Amino acid sequence: xxxxxxRALLGDAARHGKQQTGxxxxxxxxxxxxxxxxxxxxxxxxxxxxxxxxxxxxxxxxQKYEVKIDLxxxxxxxxxxxxxVQLIFVAGGRRIHIDCLYPFNxxxxxxxxxxxDLTDAKEFGHRLVEAVHTARTQLVISDGVHITxxxxxxxxxxxxxxxxxxxxxxxxxxxxxxxxxxxxxxxxYVAPVESH
Numbered sequence: 001x002x003x004x005x006x007r008a009l010l011g012d013a014a015r016h017g018k019q020q021t022g023x024x025x026x027x028x029x030x031x032x033x034x035x036x037x038x039x040x041x042x043x044x045x046x047x048x049x050x051x052x053x054x055x056x057x058x059x060x061x062x063q064k065y066e067v068k069i070d071l072x073x074x075x076x077x078x079x080x081x082x083x084x085v086q087l088i089f090v091a092g093g094r095r096i097h098i099d100c101l102y103p104f105n106x107x108x109x110x111x112x113x114x115x116x117d118l119t120d121a122k123e124f125g126h127r128l129v130e131a132v133h134t135a136r137t138q139l140v141i142s143d144g145v146h147i148t149x150x151x152x153x154x155x156x157x158x159x160x161x162x163x164x165x166x167x168x169x170x171x172x173x174x175x176x177x178x179x180x181x182x183x184x185x186x187x188x189y190v191a192p193v194e195s196h
Contacts, residue, residue, distance in 0.1 A: 064092040065189040067182040074155055074172030077102075079165075080109045087171075087179060089186035096121040096186050113167060114160045118190055120145045125183045131156065132176055 067089040075084040077100060086101040088111075095118070099111045116124060120142050127138040131149040140147040148159040148166075155173045159166040171179055 064090055065186065066090050067186045069175070069178045069182040071175045071179075072172045074170065075175060076170040077109075077113070078168040078170075080107070082109060084169075087182070089182050091186040091189040094118045094190055096183070096190065113169065116145060118187070121183070121187050122191075125180070125187055128158075128183065129180050132180060 069087045069089075071084050071087055073083070075087070076082065077084055082102045082105070084100045085103050088099040088101065090097040090099055096116045098113045098115070100113055101111065102109065120140065123142070124140045124145075124147055127140050127147075128149055130136075131138040131151060135151050137151060138149040140149075146161060146163070148163070150157040150159070152170075156171045156176055158169040158171065160169070161167050
């Protein structure tokens with residue numbers, strides 16, 4: 001519902017003297033919340049303010065920050081056995097979610113691969129950059145996370161979770177730097193502001 005439509009709705013109710021008790025109007029956009037509920041807008045017109053009391057303000061949804069990384073044809077996810085088109089880092093709250101986009105998904109494999117809290121995500125970002133720079137295997141181990149980063153001849157193999165049945169993500173050499181940059185950008189979004 002636009003601001004003009006809301007104003008017209010409120011104006012009609014005020015002109016006809018009909019207060020709509022019990023009925024709540026939803027205004028989906030937060031920008032319109034400020035316009036419609038500001039005290040200056042209803043000043044001098046008691047009936048308009050009375051009609052405004054029936055408005056229901058929707059809470060603003062938390063913003064999520066997404067970093068999408070295009071992958072080359074050497075990106076695969078196992079045990080699902082699917083090639084990947086994109087890797088998506090979704091930053092929200094104090095967590096980083098790792099999602100992926102498949103070119104096909106008839107088996108309805110969920111897009112979410114793994115979720116990391118901020119401290120584990122920072123360690124994972126550090127170890128991933130270190131693995132790429134030194135071309136050596138790296139481990140990220142904490143109370144809730146076990147990630148292995150292996151260097152293979154045509155790229156990198158990332159193993160998430162239990163090593164008896166790991167979730168394996170293969171990423172080609174041409175895409176790995178974009179993955180590092182995307183992960184660090186998502187971490188920077190949820191990290192607390194550093195003091196000077």
